[in-house]
Amino acid sequence: MASVCFYFQVHQPRRVKKYRVFDIGNDPHYFNDEGDNKTNNKKIIDKVAEKCYLPANKVILELLQKYPKFKVTYSLSGIFLEQLEEYAPHVLDSFRELVKTGQVELLNETYYHSLSYLYSPAEFRRQVRMHRKKILDLFDYEPESFRHTELIYNNNLAKEIEDLGFQAILAEGADHILGWRNPNFVYKPKGVSNLKLLLKNYKMSDDVAFRFSEKSWSEWPLTAPKFSQWVNAVNGNGNLVNLFMDYETFGEHQWSDTGIFDFLRALPEEVLKNPDNDFVTVTEAARRYPVMDEIDAPHFYSWADTERDLSAWLSNPMQHDAARKLYELEESVLKTKDENLINSWRRLGTSDHLYYMCTKWWSDGDVHKYFSPYDSPYDAFISYMNVLQDLQLRIKEKLNADV
Amino acid sequence: MNLSVLMFGWEFPPYNSGGLGTACEGLTRALSDKEVKTIFVLPKKVGVNADFVDFRFANLQNVKFEAVPGLLYPYVTAEGYLKALAESGGNDIYGLSLLEEVRLYALRAKAIAKREKFDVIHAHDWLTYPAGMMAQEVSDKPMVAHVHATEFDRGGGNGINSDVYKIEKEGMERADKIAAVSQWTKNIVTYQYGIPANKVHVVHNGIDVAYKPRFPDRLAKLKADGNKIILFVGRITLQKGPDYFVKVAKRVLEYSPKTYFVMVGSGDMEGQVMQTAAYLGISDRFIFPGFLRGRELDQMYQSADLYILPSVSEPFGITPLESIANGTPVLVSKQSGVSEVLSHALKADFWDIDEMTNQILAVLNHPTLQETLSQYGQLEVGRITWSEAANKCLTLYQQILRA
Numbered sequence: 001m002a003s004v005c006f007y008f009q010v011h012q013p014r015r016v017k018k019y020r021v022f023d024i025g026n027d028p029h030y031f032n033d034e035g036d037n038k039t040n041n042k043k044i045i046d047k048v049a050e051k052c053y054l055p056a057n058k059v060i061l062e063l064l065q066k067y068p069k070f071k072v073t074y075s076l077s078g079i080f081l082e083q084l085e086e087y088a089p090h091v092l093d094s095f096r097e098l099v100k101t102g103q104v105e106l107l108n109e110t111y112y113h114s115l116s117y118l119y120s121p122a123e124f125r126r127q128v129r130m131h132r133k134k135i136l137d138l139f140d141y142e143p144e145s146f147r148h149t150e151l152i153y154n155n156n157l158a159k160e161i162e163d164l165g166f167q168a169i170l171a172e173g174a175d176h177i178l179g180w181r182n183p184n185f186v187y188k189p190k191g192v193s194n195l196k197l198l199l200k201n202y203k204m205s206d207d208v209a210f211r212f213s214e215k216s217w218s219e220w221p222l223t224a225p226k227f228s229q230w231v232n233a234v235n236g237n238g239n240l241v242n243l244f245m246d247y248e249t250f251g252e253h254q255w256s257d258t259g260i261f262d263f264l265r266a267l268p269e270e271v272l273k274n275p276d277n278d279f280v281t282v283t284e285a286a287r288r289y290p291v292m293d294e295i296d297a298p299h300f301y302s303w304a305d306t307e308r309d310l311s312a313w314l315s316n317p318m319q320h321d322a323a324r325k326l327y328e329l330e331e332s333v334l335k336t337k338d339e340n341l342i343n344s345w346r347r348l349g350t351s352d353h354l355y356y357m358c359t360k361w362w363s364d365g366d367v368h369k370y371f372s373p374y375d376s377p378y379d380a381f382i383s384y385m386n387v388l389q390d391l392q393l394r395i396k397e398k399l400n401a402d403v
Numbered sequence: 404m405n406l407s408v409l410m411f412g413w414e415f416p417p418y419n420s421g422g423l424g425t426a427c428e429g430l431t432r433a434l435s436d437k438e439v440k441t442i443f444v445l446p447k448k449v450g451v452n453a454d455f456v457d458f459r460f461a462n463l464q465n466v467k468f469e470a471v472p473g474l475l476y477p478y479v480t481a482e483g484y485l486k487a488l489a490e491s492g493g494n495d496i497y498g499l500s501l502l503e504e505v506r507l508y509a510l511r512a513k514a515i516a517k518r519e520k521f522d523v524i525h526a527h528d529w530l531t532y533p534a535g536m537m538a539q540e541v542s543d544k545p546m547v548a549h550v551h552a553t554e555f556d557r558g559g560g561n562g563i564n565s566d567v568y569k570i571e572k573e574g575m576e577r578a579d580k581i582a583a584v585s586q587w588t589k590n591i592v593t594y595q596y597g598i599p600a601n602k603v604h605v606v607h608n609g610i611d612v613a614y615k616p617r618f619p620d621r622l623a624k625l626k627a628d629g630n631k632i633i634l635f636v637g638r639i640t641l642q643k644g645p646d647y648f649v650k651v652a653k654r655v656l657e658y659s660p661k662t663y664f665v666m667v668g669s670g671d672m673e674g675q676v677m678q679t680a681a682y683l684g685i686s687d688r689f690i691f692p693g694f695l696r697g698r699e700l701d702q703m704y705q706s707a708d709l710y711i712l713p714s715v716s717e718p719f720g721i722t723p724l725e726s727i728a729n730g731t732p733v734l735v736s737k738q739s740g741v742s743e744v745l746s747h748a749l750k751a752d753f754w755d756i757d758e759m760t761n762q763i764l765a766v767l768n769h770p771t772l773q774e775t776l777s778q779y780g781q782l783e784v785g786r787i788t789w790s791e792a793a794n795k796c797l798t799l800y801q802q803i804l805r806a
Contacts, residue, residue, distance in 0.1 A: 021760070021761045318774075321769065378776065381765075382761065386765070
C-alpha cells in the first residue's frame with residue numbers, strides 16, 4: 001500500500017521596511033511599508049493570494065469534495081494567519097473551508113516561524129502555545145503533530161516535541177540522515193518512546209516543487225499519470241510517499257501557465273486508480289504504519305538548500321550577530337510587559353529576516369537572491385540592526401519610565 | 404593560438420598616474436601568460452630612459468616594447484600640458500598642442516606598423532586611437548578600440564572637449580570591435596557616440612592579487628583612541644566625487660565624531676576640497692597624504708575601516724578591488740563600472756548623501772558587517788581576474804580575424 005502524504009507549508013513574514021540610522025529614535029513602526037517596494041507586506045499577501053492561495057485552495061477544495069479519500073496536511077504559521085486577518089480575511093475563510101471538510105490536518109509550529117528553539121527553549125515553548133491558541137481560535141482545531149521552522153530538526157528537538165505531547169514530527173529525508181534507508185516509512189527519533197518521524201521524499205517532492213516546469217528535465221512534462229506511476233512504484237518498498245513542499249509551489253514558484261493546477265487537479269484520480277494507493281494526513285500516517293527504524297540526528301539539519309543545514313540562516317558573522325542581539329533583548333522586553341514592544345520583538349524573530357542576510361552566492365545563490373526583498377544581504381542586515389537599536393531604546397525608555 | 408598584437412598604450416606602473424596604466428599592465432601580463440605575443444608601444448617622457456620598461460618586463464617573454472618619444476600623459480588638460488612642456492625644457496618639442504602630440508604619436512605608429520608583423524591592433528583610449536587607426540590603414544589589419552574612459556566621464560556632466568570627442572568617436576567608428584570596461588561605459592559608447600551595441604563588448608577590468616600580505620598599521624596612533632578611518636583614493640577631480648565625500652563626512656561626523664577621513668591622491672580640486680572641509684568646520688578630521696602607490700598605498704587600504712568610491716561617473720574603478728584585496732570593505736557609487744561585478748560591497752547613488760551616511764554608520768557600528776563584507780568580498784575579488792579579461796580580448800581578436 002502506498003499512501004500519499006501531502007504536506008504544505010504556508011508562511012509569510014512581516015518584512016522589515018528600509019530603516020535607516022536617522023529613523024532610530026524617531027520611528028517605532030518597522031513593518032509598515034506602504035509603498036511600491038518589495039517590503040510592502042500587504043501587497044505581497046494580496047499578490048500571493050491571487051496567484052496561489054485562492055486558486056490553489058479552490059482546487060484543493062474541489063478535490064476534497066470530489067474524493068473523500070483525498071487528504072492533505074497544512075502548517076499555517078501564526079504570523080501568516082494574523083496577516084490574513086489584517087489584510088485578506090476572505091483568504092482566511094477559504095482555508096477555513098478546507099479544514100471544515102474534515103479531511104485536512106493542521107500542524108503545530110512556532111507562531112512566529114522562528115529559530116527560538118536554538119536560542120531560548122522557554123520562548124520556543126511560549127511560541128508553540130501561542131500558535132496552538134491561534135489555530136484553536138481561528139479553526140476550532142487542536143493539532144496533534146508538529147513541524148519545526150524550515151524542518152530544522154535534531155534528536156533533542158524530537159525529545160522536546162514528545163514532551164509537549166505530540167504524535168509526530170516532520171523532517172527532511174536527507175541522504176546523510178537516511179543512509180541506506182528510504183523516506184517512505186515511518187521512523188522513530190532516537191531518544192523518544194512514542195513520537196513518530198516522517199521524512200520528506202525530497203526527490204519526488206522536488207519533482208513537483210522545482211523541476212515541474214524545467215523543460216531541460218528528462219521527465220518534462222510531468223503529468224499526473226506519470227507521477228502516479230512513480231507513486232505505484234513505491235508499493236512493495238515503502239508505505240508512504242511524503243510530498244512536503246511550500247504551498248507557493250502552486251501558482252507562485254510554478255506559475256499557472258506551467259499547468260501546475262491542472263496537474264494537481266488530475267492527481268488524486270490517477271493515484272486512486274490503483275486500489276492499493278490512498279492519501280493520508282501526517283498523524284494518520286504516524287498511527288497507521290509501523291516504525292521501520294530509529295533515526296539518529298545529533299546535529300541540526302533542515303530542508304534548505306543543497307547543504308540541508310542551518311547555513312541559510314546562520315553562516316556569516318552578520319547573521320550570528322543579529323540573532324544573538326535579538327535574543328539578548330528577550331529578558332528586558334518581556335519585563336516591559338508592553339504588548340507592542342514584545343510583539344515587535346517576536347516578529348523580528350521570524351527566520352526570514354536572517355535568511356535575507358545570507359551571503360552564500362555560490363550554490364543556491366540565485367534562490368536567495370530571488371526571494372529577498374532587499375537589494376543585498378547587507379541592506380537587509382543594516383535595516384534589521386537599526387530596528388533592533390530602536391527597539392532597544394524603546395525598551396530602555398519603558399523600563400526607566402516604570403521605575 | 405599564436406596571435407600577435409600591436410598594442411598602443413601610454414603609461415605603465417610605476418610611471419602611471421591612475422588606473423589606466425594598471426589596466427594596461429594587467430591585461431598585457433595576462434595575454435602574455437596565454438602565449439599571445441604583444442608589441443607594446445609606449446610613449447616615453449622626455450628624459451626618461453626607455454630601458455626601465457625593458458627592465459621591468461624582463462620576465463615577460465611575449466612582450467616587446469617600443470618607446471616613442473613624446474610628452475603624452477593621460478589626464479592632463481591642455482593647460483597642464485603646456486606647463487609640463489615648459490618644465491621639460493622644451494628639448495623635444497614637436498608641436499605646441501596636445502592634439503598635435505597625439506597626431507605625432509600616430510605618425511610614429513605608422514612607421515612601427517610598417518616594420519612589425521602582427522595580426523591585430525589594440526588601442527587603449529583616445530590618445531592612442533589615431534595611432535591605432537594609422538596602423539590599421541598601413542597594415543590592413545583589424546583594430547580593437549579599448550574604452551577605459553570617455554570625455555563624458557571626465558567632464559562629470561560639465562561639458563566636453565569637442566576635439567577629444569571627435570577623436571574618440573572616430574576611433575570607435577573605425578575600430579572593428581570595441582572593448583568597454585563596463586556596461587556603464589558600453590551604454591555611454593552606444594548612446595553618446597552612436598555606436599551599434601553589437602559592436603561593443605564588455606571586458607571588465609580585474610586584479611591579480613586577491614589576498615595581500617598584512618603590513619603594520621600605518622595609522623595605528625590615529626586609531627588608538629577608538630577612531631575609525633574612512634578612505635578615499637583617487638584623483639581629486641570632479642569625476643571622482645570628492646565634494647560628495649566631504650559632504651558625507653560632515654553627516655557621518657554628526658553621528659560618529661571619532662572618525663577620520665583620509666584622501667589619498669592629488670588633483671585640480673584639492674584646494675577646493677580643503678576649503679570646503681574648513682568651511683564645514685571639519686578640517687581637523689581630514690588627512691591628505693598625497694599620491695601614494697605600492698606598499699604605502701596598501702598600508703592605507705589596510706588601515707581603513709571602509710573605502711569609498713563616490714564617483715560621479717566611473718568607467719570601472721580598480722581601487723575598490725585593491726581595497727578588498729587588502730581586506731577592507733567598500734562602498735561604491737552605483738554610477739560605476741565596478742558596481743557591476745561586485746556583489747559583496749555596499750552601493751549607493753553618488754548624490755545620496757543620506758544613504759551613504761546610513762551605510763557608513765552601519766559599518767562603523769557593526770564589526771560583523773565589516774567582517775562579512777571583507778570575507779566574502781575577498782572571495783569574490785579572487786574571481787575578478789585579468790586572466791578573465793584577457794580571455795574576453797582573445798575572443799574579440801578571434802571574432803575580428805574570422806570576419
